[in-house]
Amino acid sequence: MENLIDAFFNIDIMRQAAPLLLKGAWVTLQLCAVVILLGLFGGLGLALLASSRSALLRLPSFVFIDIFRAVPPLILLILICAGLPFMGIRVPPFAAVCIAFLLNNSAYFAEIFRSGIKAIPKGQMEAARATGLSPAQAQAWVILPQAIRNVLPDLLSNVVEIVKLTSIASVVSLSELLYSANMARAVTYNSSPLVMAAGLYLLLLWPLVRVISRFQRGLSISH
Amino acid sequence: MDFLDAFLNPEIIATYLRPMVRAVWVTIWISVLVVISGLALGALLAGLRAYQKRWLSWPIVLFADLMRALPPLVLMLILFFGLPSIGIILADWFVLYLILTLVLAAFVEEIFWATMTSLPRGQWEAGAATGLSFLQVLVHVIFPQALRMNIPPLVNRSLTISKMTAYGSVIGVKEIVSVAGSAQAFSGSATPLTMAALAYLIIFFPAMLLSRYIEDRFHYEH
């Protein structure tokens, strides 16, 4: 028992590692803010293309969405960081993570937005067009607000997934939360910093996970 | 020319094709195991929760919350580096398998539970009225419906978590990313990385199309 506490919950080591971890947590927060925004806008754009009536716009966006949902973000990230230098392009880790996440997240967000748009009854578009709104206006003021409200739980759970996913940035040595914790583990030969990092992730994500559970229950009852 | 040489060099493809194919099998096997045991464990947990005993529900909810809120990579590192210091040594692939299974089970449990609470009371009562035991109602009436209603989210979640086998590279499992990574380091070419990306495309692109087809068939009822 003492052994266990010493290996995973060593207070002294946690105290030592705290400044480093907090710095890492700050990087994680910044990273989240950037990649979530990028993903949301990229996804919305893609979803609009994928919902378009022109096959010329629709098809490439579907291919894009499916390719980047099929390839794990980790391999994308490694390709960008380790592959691009072979072409003489050197990308700083933060930018590399942003690019990889943009590709991956917008594909996921696009699927969510698209299913929301698809679920809006056709009559809504017709009613809007019949009152003289242009297709873009109808999309912006009638379809999207409803679609977004309907998929809010899915958007939220994707946000949680993205926050968790930022931990893969540690693989390309971006000093975010997990990277810092793993550094501290390597230096102290003790896993307590990792447990502490887990605690910080929990602090951030547990409330969101609770909200999502509540959401799912509320929705399913109204079905 | 430069591009092809760096990213799709035929010689390097030939050299590393065998190990890559082996790595693909490792990825597929672990994925399949994870999906089977994750679905089973998740269903089991949801079933236990249905008994509505506080001492059972509480730990299950806690487990599901933790597994959904914590990054799997963090969990894997804690197990992989932490357990040996208290004398437990697990194989790298087993750590990967275990964590992904637990994470999938947590999501499956939540999906099933949400459906079970939303099924009309009459479903439970009709089962009971025809003389089925609680367990029989669960297995023969409730689960089949929960499964059918949730095929799209279950398929999507299973695919997402299968792709997380790539995290195995961080703790040395000889799956696609890890083999491609060392091949890249040895050969000094990005070609193995391209091969890895293509391997994932070959495995998961059809799966994506399949999930899209399933989603269209089992269309969301909003």
Place this chain on the structure above:
Amino acid sequence: MTAAQPLPTLEITALEKRFGETQVLRSIDLKVRNGELVFVIGPSGSGKSTMLRCCNRLEEPTSGAIHVNGKPMLGIPRRDLDRMRLQVGMVFQGFFLYPHLSALKNVTLAQRKALGRPRAEAEARALEMLDKVGLKHKADAMPSELSGGQQQRVAIARALALDPKVMLFDEPTSALDPELVGSVLKVMRDLRELGMTMIVVSHEMQFAREAADRVVFMDGGVIVEEGPPEEIFGNPKSDRLKAFLSRVSGEAA
């Protein structure tokens, strides 16, 4: 067209509509005068809804011409089409209120975005129209808080607020519980008193009898017979109309 004849508010000329192999409308000609209420009856699948939906191009006609106040609806750029659609109000069977907006916002949206009216003006106009359909007190209600009849009346106000030249009603009461039909018909009757030009596709024969200036009977994608209601209902000429009327009165009895 001679100078003595005023321009029809809505003119449909040789309208054809095909869905793939199926010919839904064939050579439809219809002129609706200013202030006239034209009632369209016919069995389901006769093409009456499709004709209505062609009038503001929710359905794309295969050939023919449609003019509103002498201006063409077909073969015009999209921007002009949006402007022309403002002149043609439409009321749907399924209401299609925007569920995320209050009654008032439902009525102001197109006024502001499509007509470019300032907010205050749009809201004043919306309240005026909601008053006209008897729902001024529900301005802040969300659609989900309104009954079907109330939703349909808000939908009518939404179309009216854009000052259309003609109003199209596509089975406006078919989705309503019987006890709510009256309130919607009353609004339509009031509109007629005020001189609104209207085309109504509906099964409310009683309403047609008392309110219509002219009744058009469609079957198989053509106009079979048209005339004043007393002619159509009292003295039907074609066998198809006779059969239709006896079937409908049989159902009603």
